Amino acid sequence: MFDNADALILARIQFAFTVSFHFIFPAFSIGLASYLAVLEGLWLKTGKSLYKDLFKYWLKIFAVAFAMGVVSGIVMSYQFGTNWSVFSDRTGPILGPLMAYEVLTAFFLEAGFLGVMLFGMNRVGKTLHFTATLMVAAGTAVSAFWILSVNSWMQTPVGYELSGNGQFLPGDSWWPIIFNPSFPYRLVHTVIAAYLTTALVVGGVGAWHLLKDKTDAHARKMFSMAMWMAALVAPVQIFAGDAHGINTLEHQPQKVMAMEGHYESHPDGAPLYLFGIPNEKEQRLDYAVGIPKLSSLILKHDLDAPLPGLDTIPDQDQPPVGVVFWSFRIMVAIGFAILGLGLWSLVARVRKKLYDWPWLHRAALVMGPAGFVAVIAGWVTTEVGRQPFTVYGLLRTANSASPLDAPAVAISLAAFAAVYLAVFGVGTWYILRLMKSPPQPGERGVKHGEKGPVRTAGITPGPVQGENVQPGGPKGRGMADREMAE
Amino acid sequence: MSALYNFDLATAWAFIIAFAVFMYVVMDGFDLGIGILFPTITVGKERDAAMNSIAPVWDGNETWLVLGGGGLFAAFPLAYAVVLPATYPLIIIMLLGLVFRGVAFEFRWRDERHQTFWDFAFFGGSLAAAMAQGMILGALLQGVEVDGRAYAGSWFDWLTPYTLLTGLGTVAGYALLGSTWLIIKAQGRALDHAYRMAKPAFFVTLGLMVAVSLYTPFLEANYYSRWFTYPNVLFAAQVPLLTGIIVFALLRALVKRRTHQPFLLSLALFLLGMAGLGVSMWPHIVPPAITIWDAAAPESSQIFMLVGTAIIMPVILIYTGFAYWVFRGKTGEEGYHS
Numbered sequence: 001m002f003d004n005a006d007a008l009i010l011a012r013i014q015f016a017f018t019v020s021f022h023f024i025f026p027a028f029s030i031g032l033a034s035y036l037a038v039l040e041g042l043w044l045k046t047g048k049s050l051y052k053d054l055f056k057y058w059l060k061i062f063a064v065a066f067a068m069g070v071v072s073g074i075v076m077s078y079q080f081g082t083n084w085s086v087f088s089d090r091t092g093p094i095l096g097p098l099m100a101y102e103v104l105t106a107f108f109l110e111a112g113f114l115g116v117m118l119f120g121m122n123r124v125g126k127t128l129h130f131t132a133t134l135m136v137a138a139g140t141a142v143s144a145f146w147i148l149s150v151n152s153w154m155q156t157p158v159g160y161e162l163s164g165n166g167q168f169l170p171g172d173s174w175w176p177i178i179f180n181p182s183f184p185y186r187l188v189h190t191v192i193a194a195y196l197t198t199a200l201v202v203g204g205v206g207a208w209h210l211l212k213d214k215t216d217a218h219a220r221k222m223f224s225m226a227m228w229m230a231a232l233v234a235p236v237q238i239f240a241g242d243a244h245g246i247n248t249l250e251h252q253p254q255k256v257m258a259m260e261g262h263y264e265s266h267p268d269g270a271p272l273y274l275f276g277i278p279n280e281k282e283q284r285l286d287y288a289v290g291i292p293k294l295s296s297l298i299l300k301h302d303l304d305a306p307l308p309g310l311d312t313i314p315d316q317d318q319p320p321v322g323v324v325f326w327s328f329r330i331m332v333a334i335g336f337a338i339l340g341l342g343l344w345s346l347v348a349r350v351r352k353k354l355y356d357w358p359w360l361h362r363a364a365l366v367m368g369p370a371g372f373v374a375v376i377a378g379w380v381t382t383e384v385g386r387q388p389f390t391v392y393g394l395l396r397t398a399n400s401a402s403p404l405d406a407p408a409v410a411i412s413l414a415a416f417a418a419v420y421l422a423v424f425g426v427g428t429w430y431i432l433r434l435m436k437s438p439p440q441p442g443e444r445g446v447k448h449g450e451k452g453p454v455r456t457a458g459i460t461p462g463p464v465q466g467e468n469v470q471p472g473g474p475k476g477r478g479m480a481d482r483e484m485a486e
Numbered sequence: 487m488s489a490l491y492n493f494d495l496a497t498a499w500a501f502i503i504a505f506a507v508f509m510y511v512v513m514d515g516f517d518l519g520i521g522i523l524f525p526t527i528t529v530g531k532e533r534d535a536a537m538n539s540i541a542p543v544w545d546g547n548e549t550w551l552v553l554g555g556g557g558l559f560a561a562f563p564l565a566y567a568v569v570l571p572a573t574y575p576l577i578i579i580m581l582l583g584l585v586f587r588g589v590a591f592e593f594r595w596r597d598e599r600h601q602t603f604w605d606f607a608f609f610g611g612s613l614a615a616a617m618a619q620g621m622i623l624g625a626l627l628q629g630v631e632v633d634g635r636a637y638a639g640s641w642f643d644w645l646t647p648y649t650l651l652t653g654l655g656t657v658a659g660y661a662l663l664g665s666t667w668l669i670i671k672a673q674g675r676a677l678d679h680a681y682r683m684a685k686p687a688f689f690v691t692l693g694l695m696v697a698v699s700l701y702t703p704f705l706e707a708n709y710y711s712r713w714f715t716y717p718n719v720l721f722a723a724q725v726p727l728l729t730g731i732i733v734f735a736l737l738r739a740l741v742k743r744r745t746h747q748p749f750l751l752s753l754a755l756f757l758l759g760m761a762g763l764g765v766s767m768w769p770h771i772v773p774p775a776i777t778i779w780d781a782a783a784p785e786s787s788q789i790f791m792l793v794g795t796a797i798i799m800p801v802i803l804i805y806t807g808f809a810y811w812v813f814r815g816k817t818g819e820e821g822y823h824s
Contacts, residue, residue, distance in 0.1 A: 064592045070545060071588035075581045077552050081559065081570030082577050088570075089635055092563020093783040097791045100560040103553045104798045111549045112805045115542030116812055123812050163784075165635065167563070170786045402571040408641040412578045419582050423589055430596040 007406040008398060011083040014413045016383075020376055021420050022076050025069030027375045030144055030191065031198025032062050033137035040133050044126060049441065053218060057439035058202075061431055063118055068427045070111070072420070083409065087390050087400035094160060094168050094177060095150050102146035110139030144191055152183035155382070156251045157391050168391070181251055185244040186382075192237045193378065196338055197371025199229035203341075204368020207361035209438040214355050218439040223364065224354060231342030238335055242298065248385075249299050252392060254313050255385030258324040260295055261285045262309040269293035270307035278321040283310065319387045327380040334374035341367055495789065496782040499561035500771070502795060506557055508760055510550035512663075512753055517544045519664020521587055521612020522657060523683055524605060532676040533605065539671035539817040541591055546806055548584070560791055562781035564635060565771045571637040572630045573622045573644050580618035586611030613657065620656025624649035624698075627766065628705050632775040648701055655694035659756060662687040666749035671817045684740055684748060692733060695759060699726070702766055706774060709766045722765050729758045 036058055043051035077099070080088045116124060116132040124132070159176035160168040170177060203226030209219035249256045257263075261273045263283045271290030279286045296305040310318055341363055348354045386392055390400045517540045527533050540547075559566045570577055590608035594601050625644035632638055665687050668680035703710040713722050732754045739747035771778045782788065 064596070067589050067592045070548070071585040074548065074552060074584055074588075077555055078570065078577055078581060081555070081566045082574055085567035085571045085636065088559060089563050089567035092559055092566065093787040096556070096560025096563055096566075096783060097787050100553070100556045100791050101794055103549065103556045104794055104802065107549045107552055108546065108802045108806070111545035112802070112809050114545050115809050119542045120812055167784075169784045170790070174790055402567075402574075403636050403638070404571055404574060405641050408574055412575070415578060415582060419585060423585055426593065427589060430593065433596070 007404055007409050008401050010406060010409040010413055011401050011404070012397065014083060014409065014416060015079060016380075017413070018072065018075055018079060018416055018420070019383075020379065021424060022069070022072035023375065023379055024372055025065055025072060026140065026143070027194045027197050027372065028065050028201065029062065029069050030140040030194035031196075032058060032065065032201075033133075033140045034195070035198055035202065036062060037130075037133050037137040040130050044130055050217060050221060053439045053441060053443040054221065056443040057218070059118065061434050064427055064431050064434070066110075066114065068424055072424075075416075082412075083402050083404070084390070084400050085402040087395065090166055090395060090400075091154075091168050091391060094153065094170055097170075097174075098146055098150045098153070098178065102143055102150075106139045106143035106146060108139075109142065110136050113139070141191070144194070145187060148187045148190055149178050149180070149183050152186045153177060153180045154390060155186075155386055155392050156180050156182040157394060168394075182244075182247055185240070185247045189237070189240045189244045189378075192233060192240055193371070193375050195229065196233055196237060197375055199226045199233070200338065200364075200367050200371040201369070202226040203230065203364045204366075205435045207364035207368075208435070210355060210361050211358060211365070213438075216438055220355055222439075223361070227342065227345035227349070227354070227364070229342075230338055231346050234335065234339040234342045238339060241332075241335065246299060252385065253308065254310065254317065254319055255324065255382070256299065257308070257310045257313070258319045258321045258385055259328040259381060260299075261288070261321065261325050262295070262307060263321070264311055265307070265309040266296070267306045269304045270295040270299075270309075272298065276325075278325050280321060317388065319385050324381055324385045327377040327384070331374050331377040331381060334370050334377070337367065337370065338374075495785055495792070496561075496778045498792065499557070499782070499788055500769075500778045503554060503557045503561065504760065504764065506550055506554040508757065510547070510554055511756055511760075513547035513550060514544070515660045515756070516540070516663040516667035516749075517547055518587070518612040518616045519660035519662065519687075520668065521608050521664070522616060522661045523664050523668075523687075524609040524612070526683060527676070527679065529605075532672075532679070535672060535676055535817050536668060537591070537594070537608075539668065542813045543809060544588070544591060546809060548588070551584075557791075561783055561788055562771055562778065563783055564781040565776060567635070568630060568632055568637045568772050568776065569622075569626060572639060573625050574641055576618045576622050576625065576644060580615045580622070583611040583614030583616075583618065587615060612660075616657045616660045617653040620653035621645075621649040623656070623763075624652030627652070627702060627763070627773065629774050630772050632772065648698075648705065651694060651698055651701065655691065655698050658687060658690040658694055659752075659759075662691045662752050663749070663756070666752045669748055670745060671815075673816045681740065681743060688736065688740065688752075691755070695729075695755075699762065708774065712765060725758055725762045725765060729755065729762075732758065 036055060039051050039055040039058065042048070043055060113132040113135040116129065117136050120132060121129055157168070158180050159171045159173065161171055163169050202222050206219045206221075206223030206226060209216050210223055213219070245256065245259075260270070261276050261278055262270060263278075263285060269292065271292045272294035273285060273288050273290040276285035276288035276290075293303045296307055297303050299305075299307065310321070344360055344363070345354060348357050348360055354360075388397050389395060390397050520536050520540055524533065524536070527536050555566070558569075586607040588611075590604045590611065594604035594608065621644060624646075628646060628648050630637065630639065631643065662684065665680050665684040669677065669684065672680050703713045713719065732751055736748060736751040736755065739751055767773055769777045769779070771781050
């Protein structure tokens with residue numbers, strides 16, 4: 001009933017499923033951690049309680065999202081060994097140290113200061129608490145640095161030597177490995193994507209509450225900040241994406257061929273296909289609608305530049321075109337939609353109608369989750385576009401898997417699917433419920449009528465032994481404590 | 487170049503990974519232990535207090551597990567590539583258990599109507615993770631079938647009476663750590679309860695430790711000679727002798743209701759357990775086929791990481807210590823607004 005090919009495809013589905021699920025949370029927490037740092041910084045600088053309210057409001061949401069990111073991330077860190085053991089053995093000497101550095105410099109930092117950030121408001125002073133927030137934000141960014149270095153090396157491997165037993169060994173220097181050719185582009189593109197994703201969520205929540213009450217000061221502030229982000233950063237992202245595409249053409253041409261739907265070579269200028277249905281069997285794009293020469297213009301900045309197609313690549317080295325073609329288009333379409341939303345908000349702002357155009361707010365609400373879709377679509381484009389290799393051009397996916405029996409993989413895949421859908425479904429529901437009520441003046445981090453301690457700012461798990469941590473208590477921290485907590 | 491060079495590096499990394507695993511066992515051990523004991527703790531204030539005693543630190547504690555796995559991948563990729571497929575179902579159970587345990591910290595407060603469910607998830611997740619961890623350890627000790635550079639056994643080889651014993655031993659040991667941690671953090675009735683739970687946890691742990699210790703030397707001739715032949719026995723015998731002293735001191739501390747001693751002595755018990763493990767396994771990282779030198783990554787990889795670890799690890803220990811210091815002392819059952 002099962003054979004090795006089944007075990008391989010099941011392992012691939014399992015990896016795609018768990019990594020897509022996981023990726024949603026860091027994409028959100030990278031942006032949100034920075035947003036929280038900005039809010040707390042603004043509060044400390046201006047003393048306006050509005051910022052403190054927003055900080056505490058988003059901190060509750062961050063706590064839930066972060067917990068889900070952590071637990072799904074631990075799964076990822078073991079998945080390399082469980083399902084891709086041959087890959088692990090071969091690439092361990094190169095990728096292992098990069099991932100170990102991620103743990104040492106990022107995960108411990110995030111996790112170590114998270115407790116202080118969530119619970120420590122009345123236990124440490126303002127400055128220390130702000131420091132904890134900054135450390136958590138820094139941890140998320142450093143984590144992005146290392147994991148994207150790892151991923152980029154798999155896409156554009158350099159700086160290695162092959163040993164007799166098939167291992168990739170580091171060459172003379174680690175710098176080319178860490179800063180491999182696609183890494184800077186991928187890092188910039190992904191981190192900006194995380195910021196935009198978070199901005200859309202914040203903007204969507206702001207818009208939702210504006211639609212109910214356009215005088216709500218908290219909603220106004222959230223919406224305004226988010227729309228600034230969309231207006232200013234979306235163009236930067238499109239520029240960064242273009243640069244990343246050109247880099248990909250240089251190092252992974254077949255991925256670009258699949259993204260663009262170029263089955264055929266175009267010796268004198270390739271068209272940009274706006275629509276078409278990839279036909280893998282016949283190796284052509286059915287119902288193709290294209291703008292002549294535009295693809296050459298975008299990728300080579302020259303109308304007549306020749307672009308080779310998949311007909312120049314042996315069949316067994318071609319990525320699956322359909323998935324890559326469509327996921328790329330979804331990502332780009334959402335990118336331009338974000339730009340449109342940002343520009344629309346600028347027009348509204350110039351006309352002093354930012355809080356008065358319900359259609360703008362409705363659009364922002366609809367766009368709220370769009371960033372997640374774009375991030376996943378982009379991830380699928382780059383990962384499926386790398387197929388059929390795990391280490392591009394060097395190690396095939398089919399030769400990377402663990403020697404596992406298919407039933408073992410099938411059962412674990414079913415278990416992951418059931419647990420993830422249940423647990424993260426509930427988590428998302430809790431987050432949406434938190435978003436449903438607007439931030440309150442004097443936001444306490446605990447919903448009115450909700451009993452018991454909530455793991456969030458201003459709430460501490462119990463008093464310090466032998467020390468009276470009441471307002472105006474000892475050690476001269478009383479004032480700061482009182483202000484922090486309320 | 488360098489059999490000797492490599493020897494030092496591989497040995498150093500074996501100790502670093504053993505340290506990471508020990509830190510994990512120490513820190514997440516009491517988290518999981520509280521989860522294991524959760525059903526015995528009275529619903530309401532006492533449960534809330536137990537949860538709050540670990541809520542600010544569990545994230546950092548669990549990171550040591552990621553370091554253990556990540557360090558193994560980096561420093562001994564071959565061992566990583568053999569052990570994980572060999573214990574595949576156990577790893578998956580552990581991971582899913584940790585998923586439930588981890589989200590329960592957030593979810594149980596968010597929706598009171600389903601609090602019972604998330605309390606159960608916290609308990610079940612902790613129990614499953616602890617049991618799986620103990621069985622992984624047992625599976626490693628009883629030996630893993632290797633062919634070339636890959637695992638060669640089938641996917642249920644790990645399930646034996648011995649691994650069940652090590653699994654239960656770990657569950658009991660974590661329960662001991664959890665209850666002695668609660669002795670430090672709890673007050674009032676919850677404190678009485680913690681003392682009450684610590685004693686059975688202690689006796690069960692002791693019994694299972696003895697059983698595992700008696701079983702292990704007979705798993706393999708190597709282990710037997712390590713423990714029972716002269717002159718090895720002179721060195722190896724220190725471990726059970728010290729264990730005896732610790733056991734006595736721990737029992738005394740529990741009877742005299744000391745505050746910090748029971749937890750610290752429980753840690754010492756775990757440390758000795760690990761030392762015993764080291765005596766049995768050394769220098770194999772995957773008994774009986776793979777030594778730490780077979781599995782070692784090239785020295786440039788190991789040096790690159792060693793530099794970073796030497797610089798960063800002390801910093802990590804300092805701010806981890808700071809986080810524990812911030813939340814020192816007894817935990818109240820309820821958060822408060824000052």
